[in-house]
Amino acid sequence: MPLYEVISAYLEDMESAGVVDYWDEMTEFLLLMSLLVEVKSRLLLPGAYLEIEDELTPVEARDQLLARLFEYSKFKAASQRLRELGEQAACSALRVPSGVARRRLPALEEIVGSGDPMELRDCLVKLLESKREPDTAHIAQIKVELQRQIRIIRGILAKRGRFSFNRVFAGESPLVQALSVFGLLELLARGEIRVSQAELFGDIVVRARENRETA
Amino acid sequence: MAYETMSELKRNVEALLFAAGRPLPVDDMLRALQLTEPGERERVQEALEALQTEFPAEGDRGFELVPLAGGWAFRTNPRCRAAVAALCELPDDAGRLSPAAMECLTIVAYLQPVSRPQIAEVRGVNSDSPVHTLLERELLTEVGRAQGGGGAILYGTTQRFEAMFGLSSLEELPALEGFALGEEQKEDLRRRLGLLTVPE
Numbered sequence: 001m002p003l004y005e006v007i008s009a010y011l012e013d014m015e016s017a018g019v020v021d022y023w024d025e026m027t028e029f030l031l032l033m034s035l036l037v038e039v040k041s042r043l044l045l046p047g048a049y050l051e052i053e054d055e056l057t058p059v060e061a062r063d064q065l066l067a068r069l070f071e072y073s074k075f076k077a078a079s080q081r082l083r084e085l086g087e088q089a090a091c092s093a094l095r096v097p098s099g100v101a102r103r104r105l106p107a108l109e110e111i112v113g114s115g116d117p118m119e120l121r122d123c124l125v126k127l128l129e130s131k132r133e134p135d136t137a138h139i140a141q142i143k144v145e146l147q148r149q150i151r152i153i154r155g156i157l158a159k160r161g162r163f164s165f166n167r168v169f170a171g172e173s174p175l176v177q178a179l180s181v182f183g184l185l186e187l188l189a190r191g192e193i194r195v196s197q198a199e200l201f202g203d204i205v206v207r208a209r210e211n212r213e214t215a
Numbered sequence: 216m217a218y219e220t221m222s223e224l225k226r227n228v229e230a231l232l233f234a235a236g237r238p239l240p241v242d243d244m245l246r247a248l249q250l251t252e253p254g255e256r257e258r259v260q261e262a263l264e265a266l267q268t269e270f271p272a273e274g275d276r277g278f279e280l281v282p283l284a285g286g287w288a289f290r291t292n293p294r295c296r297a298a299v300a301a302l303c304e305l306p307d308d309a310g311r312l313s314p315a316a317m318e319c320l321t322i323v324a325y326l327q328p329v330s331r332p333q334i335a336e337v338r339g340v341n342s343d344s345p346v347h348t349l350l351e352r353e354l355l356t357e358v359g360r361a362q363g364g365g366g367a368i369l370y371g372t373t374q375r376f377e378a379m380f381g382l383s384s385l386e387e388l389p390a391l392e393g394f395a396l397g398e399e400q401k402e403d404l405r406r407r408l409g410l411l412t413v414p415e
Contacts, residue, residue, distance in 0.1 A: 006407065031339050069404060070396055072337060077394035079314070079321035082380055086309020089381030091293035092279075093305055095236045118358070 003033065003040070035065050144176050149183040157193065157208040165204035218248070218258075225262040232266075238286035238378055263287055284377035285384055308352065308379055316345040320354055324376070325391050328358045328369035346370065354379065 010029055039061050156163050169180050184206060187193045194207045218224035231244055244259055245251070263280070270280040270289065278289050291299050299305060312320065319342050322334050334342045349355040350370075358371035377384065396404065 009407065035339075066401075066405065068337075068339065070401060072339060073396050073400075073404075074391055074394045075318055075321050075325070075337060078325065078389065078391055079317040081389055081394070082321050082324070083309055083312075083317055085380045085382070086312075087307070088293070089379060090305055090307045090309060091296040092290040092381075093299055093303065094238075094288055094290050094378070095233070095278075 003037065006036070007033065032065075032069070039065060144179050146179055146182055146186070149176070149180045150186060153180065153183050153187060153206070154192075157206065162205060162207040165206060167203075218250075221258070221262060221265070224248075224258060225265055228259060228262045229266055232280065232287060232289055235288075238284040238288040238374070240286040243286070281381075282383035283381065284374045288378075306379075312352075313345065313348075315342070316348050319345040320349055320372070320376070323349075323355055323370050324372050324385065324388060327371040329371075330361055330367035330369055332367060334370075 039058060156168060165180070165184075169177050172180070184193065184195060184204070188195060192209060194209055196205050196207075197203070218227060227248055228244060231247055232239055235243075241256060241259055241263075245256060248259070250256075250259065267280045270276050270278060272279045272281055273292060273294055276292065277295055278291050280287060280289055283290070296305070309317075315338075318338055319334055322337050323329055326333065326337075331343060331346055334346065346355065350357075352375075353373055354376045355370045356373050357368050359369045360366040361369055372385070376382075382388065
């Protein structure tokens, strides 16, 4: 039988079945065709296979190919049945635990002393499964930028000429306070302000520099 | 902890099944209920069967109690599919698997533990990509290494596989021989491949 007839029949079958994306099947089909070509080429060259002792005879090669196809067809049909089972199972939903109490960890004796590495693995998987997703709901998003703090300090100085750090920033979060200090340092480095502190860890008084004030 | 009456035991088993939200093995129930005496496994089984009578498969209740993936689980009644699907997206993971992945999964399900070369041998093509996909989806897992032949990784199916396909255990897989081609189909295949007759 000419191979092109087999290929044409296959393509017609696929198209008539309405299969659109059949690359998986196509790849397998090409492999089967190559095996078929091999079998047929052996038939065209009788005796050639005898040159290599281990080579199969055409009949053996044919039988082997068919046996493989028959075996493969079983799994292919079983996979279709399995897909049906999956589709049936997808008609139901399992209850997803939400807000459920954290599962208790397995007892230590269950993990230690197990001679079977697979059992140990299962226990470790249980341990890992016990961990819930971290709850970050209590963490408020804080967005603080150094540039913004510098703008705030400049704004106050432009209005008042001087201010007490504690009076302005004491009510802010530690992160905002820290960035405000960084802002002061930046403005000091630029020569825009003067600061004074009466005692260690005491209040900081911030003043605009005179040349800035006069400018 | 003793449960004097069957109704008390049944109530507690029901609570465990509800709280677990996953297929719960009888061993886990025994541990949670602190039942260690001989015969108590049978009592739990009895309680499960009684619950199953109350929540039968595709019965009148909104959910059913079924043996699933090596344990027991409550799940919604398939007859309520339309209502449930309108509220939340039902998992259709099996429907999303490619034919190649389904074939690989089937081969592993029936032949496990099995290596990639063995899968490729059955399918006749390299199967690395679909196997990788199945590993990512936690439908396959590594279960060991082959003794010879370079110690190839052996694969098996997971509990998630059984749950996804509604199997109580691997024993529930339909018999592979039931899918063997009949003589007529074999002849047809031989004919289609031009292998009906081979000159001697």
